[in-house]
Amino acid sequence: MNIDVLIPLFAATIQSGTPILYATLGEIITEKSGVLNLGVEGMMLCGAFGGFLVAMLTGNPWLGFLAGGAFGALMGAIHGIVCLHFQGNQVVSGLALTILGTGLANYWGTPFVGQNAPGFTPFSFPLLGSIPIIGPIAFHHDALIYTSYCLPVLVWFVFRHTQTGLALRSVGEYPDAALAAGINIKAYRWAGILTGGFFIGLGGAYLSLAYTHLWTNGITAGRGWIAVALVIFAFWKPGKAVLGAYLFGGVMAFQFRLQAVGTNIPSSLLMMLPYALTILVLVLSSIKGKGSQAPGALGVNIEPAD
């Protein structure tokens, strides 16, 4: 294949991988604190709708983007109330959150289907954008993509090199030990859920504000679930999450291009690719990973002490 075909394909890979990257990082933060949140798909949808609505009302895409994060965090708060305060089963609460979030986004969003909101447009990043090959692939994008380049490093740094990160990990890994060390488990789990939810919401908002500039129901198309799977694939590490997100971005971009070119392969079969790849990726990571690398207390509620 020739480089003129590959450059736009790689650029599209980064673009379609970005919402998945935001969501995967968010779910990593949540799970690191010991909370399993299967509501990502619903939270992303609410983030996408919230972002769209606020951007449309205010005319400011940045406010929309932040509102998307806030909607994600609000949805996360429901999970926090049910699981942290009412001891609800984390798996079921997450599924309920997806049902609720999908419902809410479609319920509120149906009157807006097909409408436009001011969104983000690509621009060439000063200096870096003029590097040959790398420039057109990685630095001719919108501002949210440039932001997403910094996030994995930030998340990695907080986990590895700060007290807060250490405390958050200890709450997810050994809650009893964390408690003995005087760490407020509930507070850290809340922090994990809300921060994670915020990132997940941002991923959703990316879809409605940058990937497309208009609202369609079901805009996430399973990307939230792919993010949940990628957390396992990435062994809960931000760096590997980048790899996974762009892998999926690549497959999605490739599939869209094949459809656009008009191959003989029916579109329904092409659209299976990302979902089939998710299963394949999980199989491969289970063969590669020796035992589970999940946080020790993932999905386990902390019983209230008498």
Add this chain to the structure above:
Amino acid sequence: MLDIRVHKRQVPLPWWGTCLVLSSAVLVSLIVSAGLLALQGKPALGGILLFLESGFGTSWAIQDCLAKAVPIFLCSLGVAITFRLQIWNIGAEGQYALGSVGATWAALTFPGLPWYLLLPLMLACATLLGGLWGLIPALLKIKLRVNEIIVTLMLNYIGILVLEYLVYGPWKDPASFGMPMTPTFSPGAIVGFIGETNVSWGIVLCMVIGMLMTVFLKYTRYGFALKACGENARAAKYAGLPYNGLIVMVMVFSGALAGWAGFLEASSSLNRLEPTIMAGYGYTAIVVAWLARLNPLSIGVASFLLAGLRVGVEGIQLDLQVPAAFGSVMEGLILLTILASSFFQHYTISGRKKSSGK
């Protein structure tokens, strides 16, 4: 300031207490739903009353509830069996899709067969494909410890795309003017309605399966093993219970039941295969299973109630111009409030005034 303390219940909550907790939870979710209606400028109380009336108020509504309860019941029964084993089959939606594909294949390939041969054949094909869709995640889980939640979910998307591929492509009715649907089934491939009602004979199948399931869970060795493994997988393995075998069994069974639901839906309500068959019954099944505490009899009741929720939302959808998605909002809310309410079955709360400033 109030000092709130939580204690584990020493004596279990009496049955009326459980009823009180459950009905308060449903009430809370109804109030929130009413609030959401009000936010959109719709009548809140009037909307909820209209919802209840159009869901359960007329004999036509009750028939519609029973008809919709059939696929929900079958999917939910299967899902609940896997949940008992702490295996999370979220894939009823895809298993249902594949079941309808299997049944349709038989109906389109052998249209000339009489009903007493064709219907069992359709059922067998639905069992096979639905079961296969349950077998894949089960094998991946026991051989490679791959997370079954995500595999079953991805298989939902793939299953629906298989169905769409077939009805947009090879199985499309040439006489449908480009609409994605198969030709109408031959008379031998159609499960009829009971008398003058809208309810198909499939409901009899539900009753038989429900009763068999109750007996199986309560009185057989495997039913006990299922319970034991679900409560403590590790201990069950040490006790020599066939944990992996049970995973395969429940997943295949669950997939087959969802497949039956797909078969009945294609051959009774639609009489053909088309994408509208995917109405989200597989996801509602999860809500039902959990509301019913995984108990077959309660699943029957909860399926009826959640079918009523769908029928009721259809009612207010027309009269109040509410989007259909309001149904999933209510489903999600009910599940969340019930989930939170179970806290009061296991714990008590006492509050007293704090004595000092702290």
